[in-house]
Amino acid sequence: MPRTTLNKLLPGECGTIEQVDSKTSSIKQRLLEMGLTRGTAIEIIRFAPMGDPIEISVRGYRLSLRRIEAESVIVLRGSKK
Amino acid sequence: MNLAKTETHLRHIAIIGNPNAGKTTLFNALTGMRQKVGNYPGVTVEKKEGRIIFEDGTEAVLLDLPGTYSLTANSPDEKVATDILLGRIDHTPLPELVVCVVDASNLERNLYLISQIIDNHLPIVIALNMIDVAEKEGLVIDIMKLSEELGVTIVPTVGSKGTGIDELKEAIAKPVEPSRKSRQWRLPEPVQRECDELKGMLQQMHHLAEPLAFHEAIVLLTSTAALAEHNDRYAPELIDHVKRDHKQLELLGIDRNSVVVESRYEWIKRVCNSAILTNRRSANTTSDKIDQVLTHRFWGFVIFIVLMGVMFQAIFSWANLPMQMIGGAIGWIDTQIVRFMAPGDLRDLIVNGAIAGVGAVVTFLPQILFLFLFIGFLEDTGYMARAAFIMDRMMSKVGLHGKSFIPLLSSFACAIPGIMATRTIESRKDRLVTMLVSPLVSCSARLPVYALMIAAFIPQKHLLGIFSLPGLTLVAMYLLGLSAALTMAWLFKKTLLRSETPAFIMELPPYKMPSLKSVVLHMWERSVLFLKRAGTIILGVSIILWFLATYPKADHGSPSERLDLSFAGRAGHLIEPLIKPLGFDWKIGIGLIGSVLQREVFVSTMGTIYNIRDAKQESGIMSLQEHLRRDIDPVSGLPVFTTLTAICLMVYYVLAMQCMSTVAVMRRETNGWKWPIFQIVYMTVLAYSVTFVVYRAGLLLTV
Numbered sequence: 001m002p003r004t005t006l007n008k009l010l011p012g013e014c015g016t017i018e019q020v021d022s023k024t025s026s027i028k029q030r031l032l033e034m035g036l037t038r039g040t041a042i043e044i045i046r047f048a049p050m051g052d053p054i055e056i057s058v059r060g061y062r063l064s065l066r067r068i069e070a071e072s073v074i075v076l077r078g079s080k081k
Numbered sequence: 082m083n084l085a086k087t088e089t090h091l092r093h094i095a096i097i098g099n100p101n102a103g104k105t106t107l108f109n110a111l112t113g114m115r116q117k118v119g120n121y122p123g124v125t126v127e128k129k130e131g132r133i134i135f136e137d138g139t140e141a142v143l144l145d146l147p148g149t150y151s152l153t154a155n156s157p158d159e160k161v162a163t164d165i166l167l168g169r170i171d172h173t174p175l176p177e178l179v180v181c182v183v184d185a186s187n188l189e190r191n192l193y194l195i196s197q198i199i200d201n202h203l204p205i206v207i208a209l210n211m212i213d214v215a216e217k218e219g220l221v222i223d224i225m226k227l228s229e230e231l232g233v234t235i236v237p238t239v240g241s242k243g244t245g246i247d248e249l250k251e252a253i254a255k256p257v258e259p260s261r262k263s264r265q266w267r268l269p270e271p272v273q274r275e276c277d278e279l280k281g282m283l284q285q286m287h288h289l290a291e292p293l294a295f296h297e298a299i300v301l302l303t304s305t306a307a308l309a310e311h312n313d314r315y316a317p318e319l320i321d322h323v324k325r326d327h328k329q330l331e332l333l334g335i336d337r338n339s340v341v342v343e344s345r346y347e348w349i350k351r352v353c354n355s356a357i358l359t360n361r362r363s364a365n366t367t368s369d370k371i372d373q374v375l376t377h378r379f380w381g382f383v384i385f386i387v388l389m390g391v392m393f394q395a396i397f398s399w400a401n402l403p404m405q406m407i408g409g410a411i412g413w414i415d416t417q418i419v420r421f422m423a424p425g426d427l428r429d430l431i432v433n434g435a436i437a438g439v440g441a442v443v444t445f446l447p448q449i450l451f452l453f454l455f456i457g458f459l460e461d462t463g464y465m466a467r468a469a470f471i472m473d474r475m476m477s478k479v480g481l482h483g484k485s486f487i488p489l490l491s492s493f494a495c496a497i498p499g500i501m502a503t504r505t506i507e508s509r510k511d512r513l514v515t516m517l518v519s520p521l522v523s524c525s526a527r528l529p530v531y532a533l534m535i536a537a538f539i540p541q542k543h544l545l546g547i548f549s550l551p552g553l554t555l556v557a558m559y560l561l562g563l564s565a566a567l568t569m570a571w572l573f574k575k576t577l578l579r580s581e582t583p584a585f586i587m588e589l590p591p592y593k594m595p596s597l598k599s600v601v602l603h604m605w606e607r608s609v610l611f612l613k614r615a616g617t618i619i620l621g622v623s624i625i626l627w628f629l630a631t632y633p634k635a636d637h638g639s640p641s642e643r644l645d646l647s648f649a650g651r652a653g654h655l656i657e658p659l660i661k662p663l664g665f666d667w668k669i670g671i672g673l674i675g676s677v678l679q680r681e682v683f684v685s686t687m688g689t690i691y692n693i694r695d696a697k698q699e700s701g702i703m704s705l706q707e708h709l710r711r712d713i714d715p716v717s718g719l720p721v722f723t724t725l726t727a728i729c730l731m732v733y734y735v736l737a738m739q740c741m742s743t744v745a746v747m748r749r750e751t752n753g754w755k756w757p758i759f760q761i762v763y764m765t766v767l768a769y770s771v772t773f774v775v776y777r778a779g780l781l782l783t784v
Binding site for chain 1: 188190306342368377378473585
């Protein structure tokens with residue numbers, strides 16, 4: 001399965017979290033605690049009207065994050081659904 | 082009375098939960114109106130406490146802990162919650178029982194916090210809230226099974242409908258044992274071993290209680306930043322040991338940051354798998370359908386702008402009537418005092434000092450109520466998060482967070498609710514930047530000054546047939562304030578409060594019907610806070626200003642001559658050389674000094690100076706405009722006020738602080754005088770320099 005980062009996915013696309021690789025440890029911690037741990041399935045729901053931030057579905061709820069933060073989330077494209 | 086004695090014997094219960102889990106609604110349902118809001122000592126985190134009265138008449142204190150996703154202590158809010166649950170703060174006793182509010186429709190992420198709380202060995206009861214939403218979404222939870230897995234009592238509730246409140250009360254009426262099955266989750270073997278070892282060391286060397294030792298062991302093992310912070314708290318050999326552990330785990334290829342969170346979530350997944358019976362969630366919920374419109378590329382903006390428009394309409398027009406009524410009531414009190422009190426200094430102090438000052442604050446109450454009503458409504462429905470989602474791109478351009486948008490917007494009504502609304506911003510620096518620039522946005526107290534100057538000096542001409550010059554001037558002043566706020570925010574973020582553009586990691590909760598009770602209660606709380614904060618300091622300052630404008634007392638002469646001779650008048654003359662470069666004379670100087678308290682006081686001070694207090698009865702402000710236009714400088718023979726002076730004065734008012742209530746609130750919110758003083762200084766310098774440039778440029782153009 002192709003490895004990519006979360007910001008590269010388009011609305012409607014799904015993926016599985018590989019790793020959160022943020023340089024800032026507080027951001028990494030927060031992303032993990034919000035449920036973006038290895039093996040978690042995610043789906044891109046939509047982009048904000050100005051293209052940033054993005055909205056994703058994870059663990060049954062909706063989370064928004066900026067592209068710059070999404071860039072540090074490594075995902076496997078596709079998989080579920 | 083042995084009130085103090087019974088107070089100490091009351092049980093202390095805390096309530097905690099993720100944001101959007103419905104914690105506030107449950108707190109309100111459990112306590113009714115028996116609550117009080119304050120601050121934790123030393124930090125700007127809000128402390129909310131209430132009383133629960135049980136069936137048998139006994140009472141308990143219910144402490145509303147800040148809504149939080151975890152106990153890792155990223156923000157001040159989380160730190161307070163963590164410290165209280167670990168019994169680390171002196172001023173707040175360790176709760177005997179913790180009510181954990183869990184959103185049933187969002188079980189996995191909500192259980193993350195619960196697993197951290199269970200680790201602390203505190204007795205807990207779970208309120209499984211919004212169980213109706215979960216069921217509607219096709220999620221069936223086996224509550225018995227979940228209760229068994231977690232080892233705690235679980236009460237299903239629907240806070241918004243009041244379902245399950247009695248059962249919840251019953252469950253917490255008696256003392257509860259800590260979870261029988263604590264720390265079910267395990268770390269991978271090498272990490273678990275190090276963690277246990279470190280915990281032992283902390284217990285032995287620093288005599289920490291077991292839960293605290295466990296918490297600290299995990300923090301030290303996972304976070305390099307925490308290790309640096311704790312360097313002096315723990316023995317050097319312990320720190321060395323941790324550093325060795327870090328190296329060792331690195332060699333094993335273990336990501337220290339992720340491993341704890343992952344282990345917890347793995348356990349949570351197992352719990353959920355056994356407790357969730359069916360999960361037939363449809364992909365397209367009602368919330369999704371609403372969001373397809375509200376965060377739509379085009380319609381999202383249109384609706385957003387319409388909503389904001391309605392909000393301002395409410396603040397500026399609908400609030401007018403109650404404002405006039407309050408103004409009328411204050412006037413009535415004035416006349417009653419004048420009628421029944423003998424003339425003299427005391428009467429003058431009460432009428433022109435105390436009532437005038439406090440009255441000015443109270444008059445703004447309707448606007449503030451409307452603003453809080455709207456904010457509460459937007460928050461309660463879940464739209465606020467969408468507003469931040471839509472506006473974040475724009476705010477990030479000046480280095481701020483989408484959440485900074487609402488405080489700036491609120492500041493169009495009044496900077497005080499704006500500054501109070503910054504509490505939702507997690508990063509301290511970003512919160513500070515937002516607070517520093519909020520008063521630059523033109524608030525409603527500036528409107529009387531703009532109105533007077535525009536009516537008197539901006540000709541009623543039309544540009545291109547549709548845009549009236551006075552209207553355009555007004556819009557220009559608002560735009561000037563907004564762009565100044567954004568520019569200064571950008572500048573502060575680049576220099577003084579330099580930090581990365583804050584992370585934007587925000588939950589978008591499902592939309593829900595707002596609860597009228599919550600919204601009204603929220604509005605009430607905020608407004609009382611506003612009155613308390615602004616009212617007290619205003620009373621003091623207005624008495625001082627009254628003194629300065631009254632003494633030393635001249636026995637005769639018109640009010641304007643008396644004002645001229647007073648301390649304030651002398652100060653006006655004194656600062657004239659300073660404000661001359663801006664095109665202002667001493668009379669404007671008195672106006673500026675008088676309106677240090679509240680901007681709109683400028684209008685009434687000008688009224689006094691131009692002696693219209695006695696004459697204005699029927700024509701009111703009109704005659705003041707005439708006076709201003711006709712005033713001739715005795716030395717130069719030129720008019721004191723020109724269109725340019727009026728514009729300069731407005732520009733000065735756009736940018737200068739001139740509001741003691743804001744200063745008072747800044748002091749409260751930042752816990753000290755440093756930032757409010759900095760704010761006064763930078764805004765005065767900014768106002769002075771910009772006005773100077775405008776005046777000079779204007780002179781060049783008109784010559």
